[in-house]
Amino acid sequence: MRATELSEMAAFAAVARHKSFRKAGEERGVTASAISHAVLNLEDRIGIRLLNRTTRSVSLTEAGELLRSHLDPAFGEINSALDALNRFRDTPFGRVRINVGNSIAPFVVGQVIGPLLMKNPNLQLEIAATDRLVDIVEEGFDAGIRFGERVTEGMIAVRIKPRTRLVVVGSPAYFETRTKPDTPHDLKRHICIQNMFPSGARYPWDFERGGQAITFHPTGPLSLDDHELMTAAALSGVALAYVWEGRVAPLIASGQLIQVLDEWCQPEEPLYLYYPSRRHISAGFRTVIEAIRGD
Structure with a gap:
């Protein structure tokens, strides 16, 4: 041929x-x-x-x-x-394609990319960030990164380092005329952004403390499917946002955002890198797994 x-x-x-x-x-x-x-x-x-x-x-x-x-x-x-x-080479080579949720990509792989490529100059890493659920086999990815409950059955799943949570934040300007909520029930008196999946489906704000679980469904006038936009909206003072802690931690530290209901915001389920069980594991892909896997 x-x-x-x-x-x-x-x-x-x-x-x-x-x-x-x-x-x-x-x-x-x-x-x-x-x-x-x-x-x-x-x-x-x-x-x-x-x-x-x-x-x-x-x-x-x-x-x-x-x-x-x-x-x-x-x-x-x-x-x-x-x-x-690959086993005949001194360093891994080739392309590794990974799909990861856009809202968590920066603090899941952001600190890994630089050291990984410096140590492995023949490695080509492609990361596609989208909150849309994709079929990694159908779309040609080597692996995906998602929370455990969203990993497709039949995949090999490897727990990775970050374990983050969703937190509630608002700007100082927002709280100038409003009392900070003490419990999730108090959110009914606040303007809260509705969180959307790319499909348009809404997901609730979940809280837990001391074994008591509370699910809150925002009904505010603003619905967004991107955590960066949610953060920007919170910074503008228009509403409270329910976003990944890793994304807003610097803004909380600088005082640009105020975090509330901290004791009610429990850690999420661990993140997993997953891939088809039948896939041959290349040295390059194995290097990526080792770089981001948890202890």
């Missing part, structure tokens, strides 16, 4: 995974038009249509589905063989 034919099939496999020429191009490090050209060449060469294309979507034909079912395990074996060569 010629190298061009292998490259064309790799381009098709990437499109089949992502259902997108743009995302396939990002994965392969080329333009979307180059991916499209490669797939067209493959279709012309074999005389079979593999993809249905519209201006808004890409889907597989029956023949495309069949080819993908054979290519996925084949390319998996090739990648495993290449990964196995």
Whole structure:
């Protein structure tokens, strides 16, 4: 098999995974038009249509589905063989792609990236931060980072270092005309930001102290799905925010935000790095795991 034919099939496999020429191009490090050209060449060469294309979507034909079912395990074996060569090198090499929630990414991997790449100059680390739940296998990631209850069944999960919590904060200006809440029940008298998932679903503010659990559902006029925006809104004095402690700790220390209900804000479940159980572990991926895993 010629190298061009292998490259064309790799381009098709990437499109089949992502259902997108743009995302396939990002994965392969080329333009979307180059991916499209490669797939067209493959279709012309074999005389079979593999993809249905519209201006808004890409889907597989029956023949495309069949080819993908054979290519996925084949390319998996090739990648495993290449990964196995890591043991013959002094340092890990290659690309490791990780998906992590946008709201927790800065304090989960922020302090790890620099030392990791300095020690492993042949490692290529790609981190995609989004609070959207993704299928890491479908979208071509080596691993994901999420809380335990959101890890897909059947994955290997490795507990990692950070254990953070959500805290309630407001600006000094906000509290100039309002009394600080003593218990979560007092939040009913306050303007509180509604926390959203990217899907639009709201999630409550959960509290616990001494075995007593309280769930509060904000009904304020502002709904946000990004913790940076929530923090900005709290800084402006418009409302109270329920955000990751790691994101606002410097602002609390400087006095720009005031934390309330501290005793009611309990640590969250531990974070986990997770990956498919059938995946061959490369030296590069193993190095990433060791850099961020907990004790």
